[in-house]
Amino acid sequence: MSETEDLIEEVATETLPLDAWHRAKGGRMVEFAGYWMPIQYEGIMAEHLWVRENAGLFDVSHMGQLLISGDGAAAALETLVPGDISALKPGRMRYSLLLAEDGGILDDLMITNEGDQFGIVVNGAVKWEDIGHLRENLPDHITLNHNEDYGLLALQGPKAVDALSRLVPEAAGLVFMQATRATWQGHAIGISRSGYTGEDGFEISPPNAALEAFAAALCAMDEVKPIGLGARDSLRLEAGLPLYGHDLDETIDPVEGDLCFAISKRRREEGGFPGAARILGHLGQGSARKRVGLLIDGKMPVREGAKLFDGNTEVGVVTSGGFAPSVGAPIAMGYVPTGLSEPGTPVAAEVRGKRVACTVTAMPFVPHRYVRKQGG
Template identity: 85%
Template sequence: MTENEPTGEEFAVPTATLPLDAWHRDRGARMVEFAGYWMPIQYEGIMAEHMWTRENAGLFDVSHMGQISLSGAGVAEALEALVPGDISALKPGRMRYSLLLGEDGGILDDLMVTNEGDQLGIVVNGAVKWDDIGYLRENLPDDITLNHNEDYGLLALQGPKAATALARLVPEAAGLVFMQAARAIWNGHAIGLSRSGYTGEDGYEISLPNEALEAFADALCAMDEVKPIGLGARDSLRLEAGLPLYGHDLDPTTDPIEGDLAFAISKRRREEGGFPGAARILGHLADGSPRKRVGLLVDGKMPVREGAKLFDGNTEIGIVTSGGFAPSVGAPIAMGYVPRDHAAPGTAIAAEVRGKRVHCTVAAMPFVPHNYVRKQGG
């Protein structure tokens, strides 16, 4: 290499900052790298923040996630060629959890799709948003317009007091139930809100222009019910709720049935197919998949982390994909993949931690009941 040739370090992509980076730091957040961004992992402590969200309302900054708009004639049918959900039947103001699928039915990402009336809104995971955008551009018809809304941030207000707090700023929030969305105006800014989230608690996600984020966050955190909450508690809350994290519990080698996400395959799509990997996925739906994502209750106090191997006796049978201490459970819990014949709740297996075997029991998920506010009778 000559003196003037660039080194690999010069091509390294710098860690990005969130629009509220300074806001988090001013509030004492400990920042870590996650999904290519500096993210607040905690303020006063993961345990305290976890329990605050369970009992009050926690404000999470999830602006690292990708917000995408799709529009054009036949946009719902075009998206259905890439996901297993019934997007055509999605009414304005309604949302659906779905999965972006590779050709073999492997999961490229999990995402939320909202019918916004004049377009579809999609929220994708931050770590793979650029891959998702490229995949969508390549595989959607040319007459479908894709916009990446980089000038909008995303906040999540989660917990049993979230509705009371948010309605003071955005009265429209009170009229929504789980998986409904609406548009509103706050201080002259157009915002989008949905009654959704990834903690298992009641709550909302609020999309608003980057220039409005700080004032909106300040207005919420001025309320007695609301505190800023970091990434650490978001992870422990979603783990207790049995919700998979893409890149850990789901990846391109995993299909929806293995990932215990059969609910994301709508009835019409089960009958008609027409999505990537339909033969593999519908075959697993009918006959069972070779392996399955399961919950694990862990004996003792030693956490079982991602990457720990799972055993039946001396036979290695699977792997842990997420794990840690569950504050609301008061014990360690985990998720992982085991063969179908080991997936029934109550099955005893073991995890290997630092060369020692830790006893585990396959458990039904969620570990803590979901507290979503659903439509009466629905």
């Protein structure tokens, strides 16, 4: 193979295992995180509202599914993330952050104790960088596998539990941030009660060989429709959930990103994670800036990159923004000085040379509906 062919192969947009299925369903495909992915089927507004009221199926197989095993795996992971991984019980999962040496965020991720190993789901756009960072920084006796033989589906919405439990009865017994292994038509699958919409829901990891059949079985149910990236983005924005590469990056630490909950109590006391001095200092004394929610005055959406002003002084930037179907108005999130981060504080965004009035607000914009206990 020539160098030119090498380069073409390296930069070629990849397809998901369900690519043909999405296209047959009418999915409009766009490039995202190095893959062709469906941005919408019927329309972003309709799909968004369907998920809030029923159940929507998202294909997130572009994300990286990693497996970490070996003696002392939890302690090894704690040298790279600020969570208390050692206290994570089998069948439990935790949101955490992969930190750079200075405390900046390399990625946000989910870590699950699978009993004999830890499963980690990382963002698709940076999964290869994450894999390289983990391989470089984990001890040699710790095994890291990239589980490319499995896809990842997210079933989200208030009717998700009814739909999924028809195929996998074990799903109904889980609560938020619990995970289990199950079998469907002879295939081993992983299930967690989690997601990225603020709704109750599940993330399901079937083998690629069973992925289309599983997706088809769900979408054959009246309450389930396939949902694209567009609604996934508007749903997570309403839920106040950051998107890596937009609302979080290597320049932002967990305190600035309003993710202090990801720093476990024991780790706050003991440190021992990258950037601990900076992060613990910000925890104790406050950071100079903070991620906040913004309510927009009027109907004009304020998009990523818009500058934020306090009077005539530029003070921050919008990192995500758009129309919020469940709110019925445009919303955004971005960074402002901590002194301007209290809910109710007025700021202005610059859109096409004009100032648009905004108000700092607490997030989420729409209440989370996670099932934290049986019957909850």
